Amino acid sequence: MNPARAARALASRAGWLFAMLLACITLPAGWEPLQRLDLLAYDAIEPIFRLQGTPVRSAIVAIDETSLAALGRWPWNRGVHAEVVDRLAEAGVAAIGVSILFAEPGPGDERLADAMTRSGRVVLAVAPRAAEHGASGVLEVRPTPELRAHAAALGHVDVELDADGLARRIFRRAGSSSPQWDALALATLRIAGRNNEASSLPTHEAWLQSASPIWRREGEMLLPYPDERGAPIAISYIRLLEQPALADQLRDKAVFIGTTASGLDGALATPASSQHGSMAAVEFHARAYEAVRNGQVYRSAAPTLTLALTLLFLAVPALVHPRLDIGRAIGLGSLVLLPPLASGFVLARTQLWIPPAAATIGFIIGYLGWFAVDLRRSRRGLRHARQDADATLRSIADAVVTVDDDCRIVLMNPVAERLTGLPLAGAQQRRLGELLDTFTEQRAQIDETLGVCLQQRRMIRLPEPIAWRMPDGTVCALRLTISPIGERAEGAVLAFNDVTEALAATSRLEHEATHDTLTGLPNRALLLDRLHHALAQADRRCTMIALLFVDLDRFKRINDSLGHHAGDRVLEIVAERLTAAVRGGDTVARWGGDEFVVLMENLDDQPAVAAIAHKMIELLERDVEAEPGTNLALSCSIGIGVGPRDSADAGTLLLMADRAMYRAKRQGGGSYTFYSPEMNTWSRDRLKMESALRAALQNREFELHYQPQIDIRSGRLVGLEALIRWRRADGELIRPDAFIPAAEESGLIRGIGDWVIREATSQAARWKSEGLLPVPLAVNVSAQQCSDMNVVDTIRSALEDSGVAPAMLKIELTESTAMHDAERVAELLSSIDRLGVGVAVDDFGTGYSSLSLLKRFPISELKIDKSFVHDITSDADDAAIVRGTIALAHSLGMTVVAEGVETQAQLRFLARHRCNIAQGLLSSPPLPADEVRNWLEASAPGLRRTAP
Ligand SMILES: Nc1nc2c(ncn2[C@@H]2O[C@@H]3COP(=O)(O)O[C@H]4[C@@H](O)[C@H](n5cnc6c(=O)[nH]c(N)nc65)O[C@@H]4COP(=O)(O)O[C@H]3[C@H]2O)c(=O)[nH]1
Structure with a gap:
């Protein structure tokens, strides 16, 4: 423990330490106030803890006022005493203690001596008396030798007064020079317990000894508190003389004779004096007799023992010294009763009186000190707490x-x-x-x-x-x-x-969490929340809600061509216009990308929804100035789900609206479609197909077949068209018509198309490395692939990777693809052309080509659709179309390829009208790479010159 802590610990225990110090000083010094307190404690405690005694066996024959009045002035002729002794002896008393000093010879001594002899049980008193006439020391006053010689015993009547002047104790033995005399009570008890045996008194000749320097005592005996329990029977001296029968009451009792009348010597102040006045000495000795007989006399503990116990008692709380609280304060405070209680307990058990005042007062001092210290500490704590609270209050x-x-x-x-x-x-x-x-x-x-x-x-x-x-x-x-x-x-x-x-901030965050940052419209989460709510309400109120899934047509093109900034602006304008088309309570949400969802509540009927959808399409078709000077025409496809009619489930209704939108989109965009149950099956199949295609692409289940293209005039192989096939895990070969539309709708066509380009160029490289005839390979690209410029990159890297010459690759795109977005396609085709790759327009005749556009495209080849070729020999219209197409293509400097040539007649017709190339079953169906190699070998210089 550091010194500061030790000092604090000592300071906090100051009360206890002070109390211990005080005990060390006052106890050994016999400090009178402390003694008085101990005497008071004794008077209070002893009666409580006193053990039960036997019935009183002592009596007093009192020389009272009545006796004095009857028998005359004191001292009486001792013959009267002789008569009383005789009377008592006849009554059979156990012993007679005479508390009268017969220090000088007097009349009747002889008679008294005779009576004492007859009784043999008379104990006479010896007392100390201060020396007179300036002499120092104490005189021992004994009975006259004559009387003493006939007494059964002598007993001293010396009584020590306590510090408070009260008589509480006697001494077992006392005497001048040496403590040779038993106390009167003890001597009487001894005689009472003896059967007429001869007394053995010490033999001192002198009846009045010279003053001894000191009166010696030994065997201090504390007497019980003089209450009713130890009170002897009292009979008036004169009455005993007058009524001898009274003596019968005294049989077997120890009888003490003495003066009780006031004015005569021998009254003592006792603890009971405050209630009953002073006590006659004779009664005091009679009570002492009773106490000794009952074992109700006590020893006082030595001051050192008292001090040790006091210090021990005070040391415990000083060492423990707990922090103060109400419970502890009361608990510890009640320990103040411990010293008196312990004193009483020890007194009862061992007849040892341990004065409790020092311990009790010490405890009170220590306790108050502890209380004061703790109070001060608590106050300080409170002050600090208050300061802290104040500072906290000020700073929060x-x-x-x-x-x-x-x-x-x-x-x-x-x-x-x-x-x-x-x-x-x-x-x-x-x-x-x-x-x-x-x-x-x-x-x-x-x-x-x-x-x-x-x-x-x-x-x-x-x-x-x-x-x-x-x-x-x-x-x-x-x-x-x-x-x-x-x-x-x-x-x-x-x-x-x-x-x-x-x-x-919360509402900002909430807004951010529930709104789209670009348009400020509610986002998916908020829409779904509102949709749930709206559906539940519509269900309850039997009203109708409509969910419109709005998707912009060809938005990607705007983004790609004008940049994201313009795209964002378009989306903002679309958001504004859609919002303007609906009522204030309706929700226009951005679903993501170019998709918006509109939730309309409390609707009357379907036509009302249709009207709004129509209005939206109309609003969106108005010119949009995404960038200064750039006017764009927008269109959108809207799918509509009606709840709870179509579904009361938010997720399902959204899916339905999405499918309907998809249907609208497939119809060419710029329109709306209500959901109908048949879309369900269609979409389910489509979903299945999509996931199967995705797996097929991953598992490399696609392969390319190649269909030869033959120069009509020479019959030579001049090209191959790569046509995709899907070989499923079970070996089934699936033709493109069965999966290309689904691939296009799902967007998977991009991945598939890229694979086709890479596979075709790789195959061409392989053939080339084998020294086979290099003929251009035509690959089909879909409309989706043409919607951005990625396909150009794919072609470029495929050519670079394979090392195939660009002239050995040809891109086929359908007429409808080319015409659908002519401007964009023109740009794309130019890029492809710049690579040195040829471009062919497939299925020519099925769409409605604009000649002016066709002229702008860098097209090197036109492929007449097989549907025209099929009937050229029988259908004049088809024949006319084919003839016209050939002429047109030639006028534009393009090569013409006829597809689906199956017969010689068709071939002849085509040859007659100078069609350049024929492709069809007549020459060969599309063949796997291994089989088409025969064609290449046959055409290769030095190999075979004719077709197989
Ligand atoms: N009736 C008849 N048909 C003949 C004859 N000769 C060839 N054919 C078929 O005609 C189709 C010609 O291809 P297409 O017009 O480009 O039409 C192709 C093309 O548009 C598309 N396609 C094929 N492969 C790909 C590809 O790799 N990518 C893309 N985007 N589309 C492809 O699928 C369509 C169908 O391909 P296929 O089923 O392979 O069908 C091929 C071919 O097998 C004939 O004499 N009579």
């Missing part, structure tokens, strides 16, 4: 107002002062309600809550923030917590927490 951001149980303001911290614009002094003692009225309209609510808080004594937090008008007029949101003060709710603390910014 909350406004704190304290009110009393009458709702008057007691305290306000600086934040509260700012909130009210009032200094504490100006607000103190004002009613809280008055103050609130100035700043908030929620006074009633606060008043009520405060009332509940005080009544129920519990902390309450207002569920909603309070709108508080600040002194400068700004309004802030405060969250209020009211807590009761004290266990009996003597007041309350109102803590106002400014949550204005937090609420704003």
